[in-house]
Amino acid sequence: MFLNVHSSYSLKYGTIDIKRIVAQARALNIHQLVLTDINNSTGAMEFIRECEKQNIKIDKTEQDEGNVPYLIKPIIGIEFRLEHKLLYFGIAKNKEGMKELNDFLTWHNLNQEPLPIKAPAFKNAFIVYPFCKDKQPALASNEFVGIRSEQLNHLYTYPIKNFKDKLVVWHPVTITNKVEYRLHEYLRAVSLSTLLSMVQHGAKCTKKEIFIPEQEIKEQYNQYPFMLVNTSKLMDACNMDAYLTTEKFSKNKKTYTKTGTHGDKILLRRLAFRGLKYRYGLDNEVARQRVEKELKVIEALNYHAYFLITFDIIRFAINKCKFYHVGRGSGANSIVAYCLRITDVDPIELDLYFERFLNEKRTSPPDFDIDFSWDERIVIQQYIFDRYPKGDVAFLGTMSTFKDRAIIREIGKVLGLPKDEIDGFTDPTKERENRLNPTYTKLLYVHQLMKNMPNQRSIHAGGILISEEPITYYTALDLPPKGFPTVQWDMYEAEFIGYEKFDILSQRGIGHIREAIKIIKENIGDEVDIHDFKTFRHNPKLNAELKAGQPIGCFYIESPAMRQLLKKLTCEDYLTLVAASSIIRPGVASSGMMKMYIQSYHAPDKVEYLHPIMKEQLEDTYGVMVYQEDVIKICHHYAGLDLADADILRRAMSGKYRSKVEFDKLVQRFFDKAKELGRDEEITKEVWRQVSSFAGYSFSKAHSASFAVESYQSLYLKTYYPKEFMVAVLNNYGGFYSRWVYVHELQKTGAKVHLPCVNNSDEVVNIKGNDAYLGLIGIQGLEGKFIESIPRERRLNGLYVDLEQFVKRTQITLEQAILLIRLGALRFTGKDKKTLLWDIYTYLGHKQKKLNHAELFKTIHKTFSLPELENSEIEDAYAELELLDFPLNFSMFNLLKTNYRGDIMASDLHNHIGKTVKMVGNYVCEKTVHTIKNTKMWFGTFLDAKGDFFDTTHFPNTTPMYPFKGKGCYLILGKVVEDFNFPSIEVLKFAKLDIHMNPVAVD
Structure with missing residues (x-):
């Protein structure tokens, strides 16, 4: 009897999430219902999946005892509204009917045309119009009129006999209770950008829009039994079984060649071995066997088309557009991807496991991450949309949710609070004071109800879906500002449905490299082969620059934290840079792994290994599981798990495995297999403790290696063509620092x-x-x-x-x-x-x-x-x-009223370890972090009068609440400390220095 159920995906309208909708229906023994969210089908597949999931959970004893199980038949549709006014809602008879509804909404979204007052003729979908006592519409065979129980009294003057087979029960569901009705009112006010008290009655649902027992509905309509019959017939005519599969199949395009899977298999093999010759020569047996092994898995999982489509994209970028790209992520674990030039990371050299990317036991599909220059990505995206049939390709969407401070602001606005009061409520420093304020208490209560609810649909950073069948079988499409069709759900829902995305991403680092090569040719005449990585990675001059730790402008390694790490590691080779690219990540650093790695790096002879296998597998990283691949290694070599199970366990420990039962079985297998190999039980326990603690923080080695390759390429250009490289950085809008820093760096060349x-x-x-x-x-x-x-x-x-x-x-x-x-x-x-x-x-x-x-x-x-x-x-x-935004030839130091430039310069810090010094620094940037006690501390970066960098640490007990006051020069009193030969200042006192006023302003 429930033809019109709204979930929280009816944005800023519905309040119930999909899981609760199904749970409430089961609790009331409701056997079938229709999910019809407003102008979207975001939750349709999730609803079908959740019904199937909860149906499977039926207690076996209930069935054995002959009790009626709480089986729910899911039916899906869409409610169509124009400017917040309900026009009609559509109910799909089957999968084809849902496609018709999605196609209808998609056409209007993509063409930015308003929805029509009258629905078109659907072959496989029903349309229900809201009852209007003054209007008797002409209805097609698939069209009905829905009437609420409170409208039944209007039927005394309505020509029932003409519509007896067209009237159906209309009991919308939007909320759960009175509390959620109030939440609904807040959501409507936010949606309409108006005060809570100004929301019109017609813009809201009624308080009756809740689930009630079907028997209660039958009693409400007992004088009109034909409506109950009509409603039941309508719902009985719907069947979503085509969406219910016992096995999850990939929805991606299944073939690339016209000859189908067989042709794909032959083509991929030919391309892989052609690339093998290019990458390794003719007589590398290890590489050949690795290619054969990977092709076997790709064939078993029918993944040929995914590789070939990605290859086609790369071929277009390289040959037609002359674009530079970086293939990164776990896809770099594949030698086939390396041979196809999807990535430039050699998996044999780095001992990367293909199972990290693809294995026969992996339940979630992997994808390639391909980076292009920020201003070239659009060309690649357009090529993909032009290359494949319209309707079969779309961008992934995202679903943003209501977040903490944003909620407070939204609630404050609809309550009509002044801006200053709202700002005070969102100020974390006033939290204790605010909790005594009754208005703030009220805001917090609504905040808890609204928190993490869907807020608005947007577009994924770069994910594209290429489907075997029209995507509108599963979703309607939106048209965000980028102008490409976009699905109405996110990457997690795509994975559930069975789509593997193609990540076409962008970054400015590639733009730096591309433009530098162009400028070098124009200004000097040199042709630079930036892909000749194997040659210049061993270049001593390059590695000396890396060790110096001043790679300003170079992708991924220019930030203050990375510069410090490079110096602490005295990094002067590619493999160390790969490790640095991994341990710099926040989770790794905060877990203590970074410090452990640096200590072991400088004293490798003092590293104690739990077991010879640990030394054999982790000696390159000094016993620290820096990479996700290290976790796989230990699970495989120490505990004897096969590589596929080892990767599943690694994913589970990273929070990417949904079945606790299956996870517990894998953990037990770890211990059982280790015992079979004769491992000491106590040592195994400690190995497991380390594995489980590191797994959540470790980073993909292939990902780090991809970053490190690009960092080396940038460093090569900066080392040999510094002027041209810095111009390229400036023309691609810089990187980590403000523009003036790169201008300063250009002047230094x-x-x-x-x-x-x-x-x-x-x-x-x-x-x-x-x-x-x-x-x-x-x-x-x-x-x-x-x-x-x-x-x-x-x-x-x-x-x-x-x-x-x-x-x-x-x-x-x-x-x-x-x-x-x-x-x-x-x-x-x-x-x-x-x-x-x-x-x-x-x-x-x-x-x-x-x-x-x-x-x-x-x-x-x-x-x-x-x-x-x-x-x-x-x-x-x-x-x-x-x-x-900066003075070019008259530095910030020259603007100072004082001629004092500090007692020492940055280059002399290492001679003053442990001493208290005074320095003057030109502010570059800052980073705020929260301590364990939830107090703030800061890290600062400055340039001295000679133009050299130095770094500061500002602890809470020696620092005012807001120590930095924007650009300018600061007087710094602090103690020089050293961490692994890297000197910095622990600040004791800190103040911004006065500057000469502008003569024009003075006049």
């Missing part, structure tokens, strides 16, 4: 960096020989059209000759011209800024007239002599601060 100039600058930074000109794109406030048109006009018609010609050719406005003058971008005229500011008003100071580009005669203007106008370096520095 010896390049002469110039302020923007309309006769020399392009949109982005350019370099010619040793001269680098900052781009117009970095000027704050300069409009995009002038950023593009000024250099374009210069390239087309030659250099600008004087101010008047510049104004006429560019059609620039007064305000925009003033920005350029104040920054010195019109210095080609030979006039100072004050004179130019005076002159620009001659041309543009009155109401601007449209000036033509072409003139028959040049108008000669009178010239006037101006008094001498003063310019100062400080005034210029302030203009640069305002318009570039």
Whole structure:
């Protein structure tokens, strides 16, 4: 009798999650119901799966005793609303019917067309319109009218005899109880962006929209038994068995070639062995056997198409677009992927296990993570959508939920609280004070109800699905701002349904590499083979730069924490960098693994191994299970588990295994198999303790290796082509640090960096020989059209000759011209800024007239002599601060009122270990962390007056609540400490230094 059930996926409307819907229905012995969420089918597959799951849990004794089991027949559909007004809801008869409903909603979403008042003709779906006493609609054979129990009194004036077979019971379900009704009201207010008291009655559900026993419904409609019959017939006609499978099958595209699976198998084998020759030569038997082993597993799991589709994407990127990519993640454990150039990580060299990526016992599908440059990814995405049939390819969605502070803000707004009061409620420092406030207590109560509820659908960072059958069998599609069709559920639901995603991701590090290679060729003429990693990874000059620990601009290794780690490890080779890329992760560092690894790295002879197998397998990482592959190794070599079971156990300990019973069986097998091998029981217990404690923190070695390859490639470019590389970093919007840090780094290479100039600058930074000109794109406030048109006009018609010609050719406005003058971008005229500011008003100071580009005669203007106008370096520095966000040629140190630059410089810190020193540092960045006692501490990074980095630690007991006050120079008093030969400052006192005021502001 429940044709219209809303879950919490009816965003900011329904309050009940899928699991509770099924549980409540079972508790009331409801045998069939229809999930119809508003304008989405997000929960449809989850609902069917949950019904099946809870049906399986029926107590066997109930069936044996002849009791009626609480079996639930799931039926799915969609409720269609236009601007919050209910139009009708559709109920699928079968899988084809759900596709029709999804297709209907998808068409309107993708074409951004409003839903029609009248539903189209569906062959395999029913439509139910809400009852209206003043309207008797013309209904098709599949259409009905739903009437609520409170509307039954209207039937006295309604022509029942004309609609007797068309009226059905309509008892919507949206909430569970009165408390959830209040929550529903809050959700509606948030959705409508209005005050709680202003939500109209028609925008809310009624308090009766709860599950009740079916007998109660029958009593409500006892005078109209034909409605009960009509409703039962409608529901009985629905069957979702096509979605119910005892075995989970992959929904991805099953074949790549036209000849099907057999053709895929032949093609993948041919490509793999062609790549084997490219990667390893003709006579590497170890590699050949590894390829054969992997192909056997790929064939058994019918994974050919997934590899071939990924290969096709990479081939398009390399051959057609000349794009650079990085294949990372667990896919780098595969030698077949290495041979297909999906990844550049050699799994044999790094002893990577294919089972970490794919094995016959793995229940969840793996995927490849492919990174492209941030500005090239869209081309690859478009290729995929064009390459495969429309409707068979879509982006993955995500579902954001209501989070802590955001909830408080939303609730505060709908209650009409002033902004200052809301800000106070979200301030963690006022938590104790707030708890005494009754309004805050009220907010907290609603917060607990709303927390983690679905809030809004969005788009996954890069996941794409390529389906064997139309995706609308399983979901309707949205059209987010990116403009690509997107499914209405996330990656976890995709995995449950049986989809493996293709992760097409992006990062700026690849853009740095790509553009650096281009600039090197243009500025120097050198051709750089950046993929020749095996050659330059052993380059001593490169490794010396790595050991120096100053790789600013280099992907993944430029952050303060990574720079420190590189120095602590005296890292000077690829394998150590791979380990560093893993242990730098927050979970690893906080678990103590990082410190243990560094200690063991510097004293390998003092490492004590529990067992010879532990030494044999973990000697490269000094007994520490740095990688997920290490966990697999120990489970396999020490305990005797096969590699597939070892990976399943590793996944389970990482929280990615859902069956506790099966997990416990695997743990027992670990101990049983170890005993069979004659391992000492006490040692086995300790080995298991280490395995289980490390497994949750360890990182994929293949992932780390992929990062390390890219880091080396960046470091190679920075080492041999530092100027061009830093220009590339700037043109790809930097990395970890602010833009000025990279400009500073460019200056350190010896390049002469110039302020923007309309006769020399392009949109982005350019370099010619040793001269680098900052781009117009970095000027704050300069409009995009002038950023593009000024250099374009210069390239087309030659250099600008004087101010008047510049104004006429560019059609620039007064305000925009003033920005350029104040920054010195019109210095080609030979006039100072004050004179130019005076002159620009001659041309543009009155109401601007449209000036033509072409003139028959040049108008000669009178010239006037101006008094001498003063310019100062400080005034210029302030203009640069305002318009570039940093002064280029007049450092922050020069702005200080004091000439004091500290007692020591960063390069001399190692000579003052244990001493208290004074330093002056230009603020670079900070990091806030919470201690075990939930107090704050900070880590700071600064540059000294010589331009060298140093780092600070600010403990809670010696630091004010907010120690950093933005950019500028700070006086630092602290103790020099050393950790594995890396010196830093433990701050005792800390204050921002005063600077000279802007002369213009003073005037």
